[in-house]
Amino acid sequence: MTVQDVSIIGVGMHPWGKWGRNFVEYGVAAxxxxxxxxxxxYRDIQFVAGxxxxxxxxxxxxxxxxxxxxxxxxxxxxxxxYGACASGVMAIEAARQRIMAGLCDVALVVxxxxxxxxxxxxxxxxxxxxxxxxxxxxxxxxxxxYFGLYARRRMDVFGATEEDFAAVKVKNARxxxxxxxxxxxxxxxVEDVMAxxxxxxxxxxxxxxxxxxxxxxxxxxxxxxxxAHGHADAVRIKGVSTVTPTxxxxxxxxxxxxxxxxxGLDVPPRTFKQAIGDAAYAQAGIGPDDVDVAEVYDLSAAxxxxxYEDLGFCDPGGAEKLLRDGETTFGGRIVVNPSGGLACxxxxxxxxxxxxVCELTWQLRGQATGRQAEGASVGITANQGLFGHGSSVVxxxx
Amino acid sequence: MTRTxxxxxxxxxxxxxxxxxxxxxxxESGTVFFPPETTMSRAPGHxxxxxxxxxxxxxxxxxxxxxxxxxxxxxxxxxxDPYEPFFIAAVELAAEKMVVLGQVVAGVPxxxxxxxxxxxxxxxxxxxxxDNDYLMWKWQPIGWTSNAPEESGxxxxxxxxx
Numbered sequence: 130m131t132v133q134d135v136s137i138i139g140v141g142m143h144p145w146g147k148w149g150r151n152f153v154e155y156g157v158a159a160x161x162x163x164x165x166x167x168x169x170x171y172r173d174i175q176f177v178a179g180x181x182x183x184x185x186x187x188x189x190x191x192x193x194x195x196x197x198x199x200x201x202x203x204x205x206x207x208x209x210x211y212g213a214c215a216s217g218v219m220a221i222e223a224a225r226q227r228i229m230a231g232l233c234d235v236a237l238v239v240x241x242x243x244x245x246x247x248x249x250x251x252x253x254x255x256x257x258x259x260x261x262x263x264x265x266x267x268x269x270x271x272x273x274x275y276f277g278l279y280a281r282r283r284m285d286v287f288g289a290t291e292e293d294f295a296a297v298k299v300k301n302a303r304x305x306x307x308x309x310x311x312x313x314x315x316x317x318x319v320e321d322v323m324a325x326x327x328x329x330x331x332x333x334x335x336x337x338x339x340x341x342x343x344x345x346x347x348x349x350x351x352x353x354x355x356x357a358h359g360h361a362d363a364v365r366i367k368g369v370s371t372v373t374p375t376x377x378x379x380x381x382x383x384x385x386x387x388x389x390x391x392x393g394l395d396v397p398p399r400t401f402k403q404a405i406g407d408a409a410y411a412q413a414g415i416g417p418d419d420v421d422v423a424e425v426y427d428l429s430a431a432x433x434x435x436x437y438e439d440l441g442f443c444d445p446g447g448a449e450k451l452l453r454d455g456e457t458t459f460g461g462r463i464v465v466n467p468s469g470g471l472a473c474x475x476x477x478x479x480x481x482x483x484x485x486v487c488e489l490t491w492q493l494r495g496q497a498t499g500r501q502a503e504g505a506s507v508g509i510t511a512n513q514g515l516f517g518h519g520s521s522v523v524x525x526x527x
Numbered sequence: 528m529t530r531t532x533x534x535x536x537x538x539x540x541x542x543x544x545x546x547x548x549x550x551x552x553x554x555e556s557g558t559v560f561f562p563p564e565t566t567m568s569r570a571p572g573h574x575x576x577x578x579x580x581x582x583x584x585x586x587x588x589x590x591x592x593x594x595x596x597x598x599x600x601x602x603x604x605x606x607x608d609p610y611e612p613f614f615i616a617a618v619e620l621a622a623e624k625m626v627v628l629g630q631v632v633a634g635v636p637x638x639x640x641x642x643x644x645x646x647x648x649x650x651x652x653x654x655x656x657x658d659n660d661y662l663m664w665k666w667q668p669i670g671w672t673s674n675a676p677e678e679s680g681x682x683x684x685x686x687x688x689x
Contacts, residue, residue, distance in 0.1 A: 250600035257536070260562075262602060267535055267653065267663055268628055269599040270615060277593025278617050285591070285642035330594040330614075330637075376571055377558060381590075381617055381626050386562055391624035393557025394570060 132412045135228050136355035136363035137524065138235070139167025139348035140487040145312040145341045145474045149243070152185050155344030155480070156192075156241030157199050163237070163346040169358065171200050174348070175233035177207040178224040180216035180240030180479035183252070189242075192479065193220075196239050214426065215371065215514030216240060217345070217482030218522060222369045224349055234354035240479035241344030248272065249340060251384075261384040261515070268386070273337050273429070275383045277329030280431035284331060287446040289434065293453070294336050295322035297430035298472050300458050305469015307499025310484075312341050313473045322430075336430040341475030345483035347490075352527075361527075364493045366486075368412030368523035374401040383515050402439040405519035406511055410441075413523035417441030420463055421505040422492050424485035426512040427470040436511050437465070464502035467492060482520050485510035489524050535653045535661040538563065546650045546664060547582035548627065554579055559623045583627070586669060587618040589644040590626045604654040616666040618646045629666045634673050645669045 141162025143155040156179075164171055179192025188195040193207035210219035217240045224236035248271045256262040264270040283289040299319055305311040317335060325334040355363050374382070375397040377389030382401070399407060410416055417440060425436035434448035442463050443451045451457055457465040468474070468488040471481070489508035491497040512520035534542065539562055541547045550561035553568035555576035560569065561583060568576040598610040614631035631640070632651050646666045653663035 248597075248600045251602070253601075255602075263536070264628075265599055266602040266604070268615060268630060269595050269603045269613065270628065271595065271599050274593055274595065274615055278591040278615075281593055282591040282642065327594070327596040327612075329596060330592075332593075376569060377624075379624070379626070381628065385628075387627040388625045389569075390559040390561075392559055392622065393553075 132368065133229050134352065134365040134367050135225050136350050136352050136360055136365055137347055137486070137490050138350050138355050138358070138360040138363050139163040139165075139169070140490045141166055141346045142310045142484055142487055143241070143344040144310050145343035145477060147246075147312070148342045150342070152182055152241045152243040152342070152344070153188065153195060153199050155342060156196050156239050156346065159241065159344040159346035160196065160200060160237060160239055163348050167348040167360070169235070169348065172203055174203070174235055174237045175205055176224060176227050176236040177205060178220040178236060178238045179207065179209045180220040180483065181209050181211040182242045182479045183211070184245065185243055192240065212371070212518035212520070213514030213516060214476070214478055214512055215482060215518035215520035216479040218369065218512065218520035219371060219518070221347070221349075221366070221483065221486065221522065222371050225366060225369060228349065228351050235348065235350040237346065237348055238483055239344070239346040240483050242477040242479050243342045244340040244477065260386065264384045264386065270384075271329070272383060273329035273332060275381065276337065276429035276432060277332050278381060279435060280332050280429060281330070283431055283434060287449065289431070289449050291323065291331050292319055293434070293449045294332065294430040295319040296452060297427065297433045298322050298335055300452070301427060301466050301470045301472035304458070304467050304500055305473030308469050308473065311469045311473035312339070312475050332429050332431065338428050338471035339475035341477045343474065343477030343480045343484070345480040345487050347483060347486060363527070364490045364524050365527055366522060367415070367525050368409040370405050370408035370412070370519055370521040372404050372408045372519040373517045375404065382517070400439070401517070401519065402435065402513060405513065405521045406440040406509065408519070409509060409521035409523045413525070415507060415523065419507050420509050422464045422467060422489060422502040422508040424466055424468060424470065424488050424508070424510045427466060427472055428476070430472065433465065433470070440509060440511055459502065464505070467497060467500045467502050469500070482510065482512050485512065486522050486524060493524060493526055530655060530658060530660045532662055533659045535663045540664045541582065542650065542662065545585060546648055547585055548648065548664060550581050550583050550623075551578040552581040559583065559625065561625065561627060584620045584622050586645060586647045587620040587627070589640065589642055589646050590617040590619045591642060592616045592631070592640045606654050614640065616640070616646060618666050629664050632665045632667045632673075635667055635671055639668045639671060
């Protein structure tokens with residue numbers, strides 16, 4: 130499979146926080162920064178792909194149109210994408226495909242969110258046929274419930290410790306200290322983390338990411354259009370993965386009550402999370418050994434360790450050693466979450482997968498002041514959305 | 528006044544003293560669906576297969592576990608005031624080759640929970656109103672009884688060094 134790459138000519142973000150304003154404000158701020166970064170005029174943009182938010186009423190469901198209207202209608206087509214935490218990558222993919230098909234030269238991708246305090250909860254009403262509603266009613270299972278199950282499994286199968294999970298938080302907190310877009314810029318010690326209250330045993334409050342307000346935007350273009358507008362050396366999108374699980378999926382996933390049953394069937398050789406990275410690598414024509422920098426979804430600190438293995442940075446059970454050896458911080462083999470990750474941001478659902486690519490773009494340009502992975506030329510993002518949404522993007526210098 | 532014992536959800540488990548989860552089996556592939564799938568088999572290539580009701584294994588192996596340290600949001604219905612944390616178990620059923628979640632019955636201490644522990648399905652009241660006790664399946668270590676000496680419950684504070 131030969132896949133044409135596309136150029137990232139502009140990126141922008143609104144700082145993450147708990148600002149309590151309309152999500153459209155954050156998205157517009159990010160768009161204006163991305164346009165300035167690209168040195169173009171909004172009227173140059175030929176397509177808008179918006180990542181949806183489910184917590185902000187109708188404007189959130191039609192994010193593409195919401196932002197096209199907010200920027201001033203120019204008559205261009207729009208799309209709105211939803212894939213839970215993977216919404217951002219679905220918007221990126223919609224815009225990329227439009228360019229690859231020759232239907233447009235330059236497109237805007239944007240996502241933004243305003244989130245309430247506390248656990249993410251299901252939609253309201255008596256909805257007895259919705260597994261996402263039923264898991265709260267019948268099991269009391271929140272999102273951290275699933276993170277806790279994975280974390281405990283790592284401890285009992287691979288010998289991970291609560292201190293390892295704390296060390297991930299400590300690392301990411303240090304990475305994000307100087308990131309102007311991060312919500313939490315505070316150094317933590319392992320002791321601080323271990324002193325925070327338990328949310329989902331063995332995970333504590335400081336192991337688990339918060340929910341945040343924030344916005345991220347990217348301008349992507351065909352390489353020809355980019356070169357003609359002064360961006361011949363732009364960072365390229367080399368691969369995008371939006372894969373789903375393969376039946377039978379034998380790992381318990383949010384919001385399900387059970388895994389699929391493997392009775393009578395062959396189990397897929399690669400798990401869903403492994404398949405997410407596989408597809409992005411395959412499109413890009415690279416492998417894990419080529420990666421210098423990664424932004425992965427640390428919804429919990431323990432999940433970051435799962436990603437090391439699922440993305441092939443080490444064998445299963447090797448993540449704790451990679452972490453303890455300092456291979457995933459500055460100066461190590463693969464710098465993971467140089468932005469500070471979700472530990473420093475908190476999740477702004479539709480913006481987060483886009484923000485991951487924005488960060489890698491700054492990393493590959495050498496513009497990540499105070500958090501630069503030296504000499505990085507290839508990066509990968511990874512993320513997974515509720516209900517079976519894979520999300521991964523490979524970016525590289527041209 | 529006696530409250531009526533009713534399932535918290537219809538058709539997912541039997542109300543026997545030794546309850547069973549009710550799933551459906553794809554007649555062609557043998558794979559099992561729980562919660563019960565009634566529309567069509569989701570095993571790729573078996574869309575024309577019939578789905579037959581099947582009772583799942585009552586016992587299994589603890590795949591992992593966690594607790595709810597904070598009260599879950601609505602539509603979770605709190606049963607104690609103040610809130611008391613509870614454990615949630617993921618139990619692997621050998622014959623069905625699948626993992627099923629469930630709350631752990633109240634009072635089981637953390638020291639009884641280990642990946643690999645043998646667990647069994649029981650019925651317990653999830654919540655009540657004036658008329659009904661709403662029953663739900665829960666997991667407990669095989670042979671565990673609530674008469675055991677008092678130990679800390681699902682606070683998540685593990686005092687063992689293992």
